Amino acid sequence: MxxxxxxxxxxxxxxxxxxxxxxxxxxxxxxxxxxxQCKIQTKACCTTCLKPISDNQSQCMDCAMLAKRYQRINQLYCNFQYKGMMKAVLQQYKFNRDYVLCTLIARYIQLPRMHYDYIIPIPSHSSRDRWRTFNPVTAVLACMHVKYTNCLTMQYDRKQSSLTKRQRLSQPNPFIITADLDFTNKNILLVDDIYTTGITVHQAACKFFVRKIRKFDVFTFAR
Ligand SMILES: [Zn+2]
Ligand SMILES: [Zn+2]
Structure with a gap:
């Protein structure tokens, strides 16, 4: 039992x-x-970021706005909407530090079945991981026995939840690549827990596009 x-x-x-x-x-x-019930139904979604859109659009407003400022990611892969039980699970996991839930998240999500040269977790600021005692992204990847490469560092805390979209866009890029790796022609999958505005993953993507990568995809647990 x-x-x-x-x-x-x-x-x-x-x-x-x-x-x-x-x-x-x-x-x-x-x-x-x-x-x-929280699974994403891929019909009537933005082709890049899976945001629900009306039938006569192919790209959402968020992606159109991001395209003005950033080189775009190739594709977001995601299985779940950030709502209902999935939202409750992720909040309990991240904010109440309920580490054991990484096994549940790992069981339900499905990484894209393509070859990537590097699977790279988005880092949290070190002060957040210290407070939480674990990193929410790498804990799930480890549960899934996924080989990942920690090569990004977040120089300062984003504290984005309190900012407007305009303020978020004007923040300097918090990411630096800290590993001495050759990314030329490589396929990269960046992994984050939640996709909201897309600004964070595009800031991280900037750092790789200048390294002449081949493809930059993103996977998140929910969006
Ligand atoms: Zn979109
Ligand atoms: Zn139950």
């Missing part, structure tokens, strides 16, 4: 020959349903 990692309800899973070798169930059926 196990309990749901999220709601603590008892999970009665009869042991059969088919599930004997399967990975143990983490959450109950009701919580699984609630998470499935």
């Amino acid at each position: 196990v309990n749901c990692l999220w709601c603590d309800a008892q999970i009665n899973e009869a042991l059969t020959i088919t599930n004997f070798y399967a990975r143990p169930v983490l959450i109950c059926e009701a919580c699984d349903d609630a998470l499935q």
Whole structure:
């Protein structure tokens, strides 16, 4: 007998020959349903960033605005909307420092099945990781046994939640590449937890575009 990692309800899973070798169930059926409700339906979404848009558009306003300022990322990959249970899970994980939830997030998300030369986590400012005692992005990647390269540093804290979009755009780029790697012609996948305005990932992308990379994709846990 196990309990749901999220709601603590008892999970009665009869042991059969088919599930004997399967990975143990983490959450109950009701919580699984609630998470499935948050999945992104890719119809009527911006082709680049998956934001819901009306049928007669192909690109959203956010992407149009980003294009004025930044070289654009190739594609955002993301399985979940930042709403409902997924939002609650991510908030509990990040802000209440509930480390064990990294296993739940790792179980439900799906990285794009393409070859990348480098899978690069977005760093948090070191003071935030110290407070949280773990990095929310790398903890999930480690759970998924994904080989990642820590090569970015955030020089100062973003504190973006309190800023307007205009203020965010005028902030200096907080990222620097700290590893001595050759990115020429490389395919890069940047990983962040939540995609909101896209400004953060585009600031990070700037640092790689000048290194003559081939492709820059982004994956986030939710958007
Ligand atoms: Zn549950
Ligand atoms: Zn878009």
